Amino acid sequence: MPLKPGLARIGEVAALLGSDDPETKQTAAWAVGQIGGVPAAVAARLAQLLAGDQPAGPRWFATEALGELGDVGTPFAGEIARLLQDPSAELRAVAARALGQLCAGSPGRASELAPLLRDSDASVQEGAAEALGRMGGAAAAHADAVRRLLDGDDVDLVATAQKALGRMLGTPSCPAAPAAAAGPEGPVGPG
Numbered sequence: 001m002p003l004k005p006g007l008a009r010i011g012e013v014a015a016l017l018g019s020d021d022p023e024t025k026q027t028a029a030w031a032v033g034q035i036g037g038v039p040a041a042v043a044a045r046l047a048q049l050l051a052g053d054q055p056a057g058p059r060w061f062a063t064e065a066l067g068e069l070g071d072v073g074t075p076f077a078g079e080i081a082r083l084l085q086d087p088s089a090e091l092r093a094v095a096a097r098a099l100g101q102l103c104a105g106s107p108g109r110a111s112e113l114a115p116l117l118r119d120s121d122a123s124v125q126e127g128a129a130e131a132l133g134r135m136g137g138a139a140a141a142h143a144d145a146v147r148r149l150l151d152g153d154d155v156d157l158v159a160t161a162q163k164a165l166g167r168m169l170g171t172p173s174c175p176a177a178p179a180a181a182a183g184p185e186g187p188v189g190p191g
Contacts, residue, residue, distance in 0.1 A: 010032070010035060010038055010039070010042060013028050013031050013032060013035065014028070014032065014038075014041075014042045014045055016028035016031075017029065017032070017042075017045045017046065017048075017049065017062075018045070022054075022055040022057055022058055023057070025049060025054075025055075025057075025058035025061075025062075026055075026057040026058045026060070026061040026062075027061075029046055029049060029058055029061035029062040029064075029065045030061045030064075030065065032046055032065045032069075033061070033064055033065030033066075033067075033068040033069065034068075036068065036069060036070075038069060038072060039072075040072055040075070042072075043066060043069055043072045043073055043075070043076065044076075046062045046065055046066055046069075046073075046076075047062070047066065047076040047079050049061075049062035050062055050063060050066075050076070050079045050080065050082075050083065056088055056090070056091065059083070059091060060090060060091055060094050063080055063083060063091065063094045063095050063098050064094050064097075064098060066080060066098055066102070067080070067094075067097060067098025067099070067100075067101040067102055068101065070101070070102070073098070073101075073102050074102045074103070077099060077102050077103055077109065080095050080098050080099055080102070081095070081099060081109070081112055083095035084096065084099075084112060084113070084116060089119070089121035089123060089124050090123070092116065092119065092121070092124045092127070093121070093123045093124045093126070093127035094127065095127075096113055096116055096124065096127035096128045096130070096131045097127045097130055097131055099112070099113060099131050100113070100127075100130055100131025100132065100133070100134035100135060101131075101134060103135065104134050104135050104136060104138070105135065105136070105138045106135065106138055107138045107139070107141065109135070110132055110135050110138055110139035110141070110142055111141075111142075113128045113131050113132055113135075113139075113142075114128070114132070114139075114142040114145055116128035117129060117132075117142070117145045117146060117148070117149065118145075122152075122154050122156075122157050125149060125157055126154075126156060126157045126160045129146050129149060129157070129160045129161045129164045130160050130163075130164060132146060132164050132168060133146075133160075133163055133164025133165070133166070133167040133168055134167065135168070136167050136168060136170070137168065137169075137170065139168050140168050140169060142168070143165060143168050143169055146161050146164050146165055146168065147161070147165060149161035150162065
């Protein structure tokens with residue numbers, strides 16, 4: 001059952017997380033992530049959907065929502081980190097991104113993410129690179145591993161790796177354009 005327009009009270013949405021219908025659970029998880037600013041008890045209900053006995057859809061949306069909740073989702077980073085070993089590439093990728101949102105500044109979490117840069121699935125590699133980039137300098141020890149992604153053929157993955165390296169190393173992801181040459185009358189160029 002999809003959420004009805006106007007259903008904004010968080011208690012009603014949180015109650016839907018316990019539904020027997022997987023589509024209702026995943027829609028409710030998505031809604032919680034969109035609403036944000038939820039109490040810790042609602043985040044705990046989301047975390048219950050991370051269990052392996054839950055269908056993939058609710059697990060994915062709950063993981064994404066916990067990442068979007070910021071500080072309220074942080075206590076569940078350990079549960080999310082366990083998903084980095086899940087057989088589903090989609091879950092590994094979203095777990096990596098969620099950890100990047102929740103654990104910026106955490107070298108320990110960066111070390112958990114780094115092995116995913118060698119995952120056989122490009123979306124998982126991209127999720128790990130994005131997460132490490134969000135962690136900035138705390139992930140700088142893994143810059144060489146991210147740099148190896150620049151040699152690939154996947155343009156999205158290469159772009160994500162470039163951006164991540166810029167954040168990790170404190171440099172812009174795209175070099176600045178050279179300044180216009182200056183002549184005796186000022187800058188030389190069209191005009």
